Amino acid sequence: MTKTLLLDLTRDQLRELVQSWGEPAYRGNQIYDWLHKNLVTDPAQMTNLPKKLRERLAAETFINPLELIVQVDDARGETRKALFRLPDGSTIEVVLMLYDKRRTVCISTQVGCGIGCPFCATGMGGLTRNLSPGEIIAQVHWFERWLRQDSPDSEGLVVQRPSRVTNIVVMGMGEPLANYDAAMQALRAIADPKTFALSARNITLSTVGLVPRIDQLAEESLPIRLAVSLHAPTDRLRNKLVPINKRYNLSKLMDALVRYQEKTRRRVTFEYAMMRGINDAVEQAHLLADLLTPLRKAHVNLIPLNPTPGSPYQPSSTEAVRRFQQALEDAGVTTTVRLRRGVEISAGCGQLRQATQQPEVLKFIRQ
Numbered sequence: 001m002t003k004t005l006l007l008d009l010t011r012d013q014l015r016e017l018v019q020s021w022g023e024p025a026y027r028g029n030q031i032y033d034w035l036h037k038n039l040v041t042d043p044a045q046m047t048n049l050p051k052k053l054r055e056r057l058a059a060e061t062f063i064n065p066l067e068l069i070v071q072v073d074d075a076r077g078e079t080r081k082a083l084f085r086l087p088d089g090s091t092i093e094v095v096l097m098l099y100d101k102r103r104t105v106c107i108s109t110q111v112g113c114g115i116g117c118p119f120c121a122t123g124m125g126g127l128t129r130n131l132s133p134g135e136i137i138a139q140v141h142w143f144e145r146w147l148r149q150d151s152p153d154s155e156g157l158v159v160q161r162p163s164r165v166t167n168i169v170v171m172g173m174g175e176p177l178a179n180y181d182a183a184m185q186a187l188r189a190i191a192d193p194k195t196f197a198l199s200a201r202n203i204t205l206s207t208v209g210l211v212p213r214i215d216q217l218a219e220e221s222l223p224i225r226l227a228v229s230l231h232a233p234t235d236r237l238r239n240k241l242v243p244i245n246k247r248y249n250l251s252k253l254m255d256a257l258v259r260y261q262e263k264t265r266r267r268v269t270f271e272y273a274m275m276r277g278i279n280d281a282v283e284q285a286h287l288l289a290d291l292l293t294p295l296r297k298a299h300v301n302l303i304p305l306n307p308t309p310g311s312p313y314q315p316s317s318t319e320a321v322r323r324f325q326q327a328l329e330d331a332g333v334t335t336t337v338r339l340r341r342g343v344e345i346s347a348g349c350g351q352l353r354q355a356t357q358q359p360e361v362l363k364f365i366r367q
């Protein structure tokens with residue numbers, strides 16, 4: 001018998017499950033709270049449930065789908081990256097980032113990614129499958145459990161425990177809007193004020209720009225933040241760097257973002273991975289500023305590329321980033337330069353996974 005992942009079930013679905021077992025519906029609420037508030041990993045810990053129900057849960061369901069393969073910290077203790085194995089043997093990456101006074105978890109929504117950006121380690125491997133809602137939620141719970149532990153020892157990381165996850169970025173492996181229903185179910189559970197209770201405003205979802213899904217997102221009542229991985233100011237270049245642009249070009253994308261802003265009144269952030277000699281010329285900054293003009297509120301994050309081994313795409317120089325940023329600021333666009341933290345731990349999306357597919361690298365990392 002295939003066991004059910006309990007984190008895949010909404011509160012209503014849990015109530016239905018226990019009712020189908022002949023239990024009162026409120027038992028489903030109790031289980032939901034144990035899972036999403038107390039973050040238990042074993043039905044035996046659900047002490048207000050009858051023993052018979054706990055035994056049935058243990059026999060027919062499971063809670064934690066993640067098996068840690070390896071975790072790596074950067075030298076400053078600000079970033080911890082974990083590689084997990086899922087029950088079907090697939091592997092995913094999750095990152096905890098401890099800077100800017102935040103404790104941010106970067107989560108994955110797919111095993112691999114079908115978008116195929118040529119500078120990205122995940123894109124090189126293609127898409128294996130979508131993650132389920134519970135597999136997404138479990139990534140946040142994993143680090144939340146570790147942060148909640150009352151321990152004087154933070155294992156070399158710059159965080160005092162007990163503490164909590166303060167922010168989530170949906171920027172790990174995969175295109176979240178290509179796995180829309182599961183991603184939104186997971187984020188609703190995380191932002192549920194009765195249980196995990198992370199403010200939706202502290203959740204940022206990053207997309208390459210699936211236009212119909214941006215329109216759908218604008219209708220959601222969940223006020224998460226939207227980031228768009230742009231990386232190029234012209235269709236010609238973006239067709240190469242972000243191939244989905246051939247389907248949803250910049251004109252369609254910007255129209256969708258204008259509609260999104262009209263509906264939500266929220267700022268849109270643009271991620272721009274800066275690649276030497278590819279997209280970092282001052283003229284390209286001017287084109288980018290022109291492109292963003294129709295938006296009422298926009299912000300650009302400039303991120304020197306995390307180079308993937310074997311890739312011809314390399315990060316822009318500090319000077320090129322500074323010039324590009326200045327040109328945007330002069331045109332009235334607010335910007336941030338995001339430091340390339342975690343380069344030494346392969347913190348770029350999909351890089352640890354790619355590295356650990358070579359057994360000798362895995363052995364090295366574990367030492």
Ligand code: SF4
Pocket residue numbers: 113114115116117120121122123124172173174175208349
């Ligand atoms: S950059 Fe993002 S969208 Fe592009 S291939 Fe990588 S994971 Fe997919």
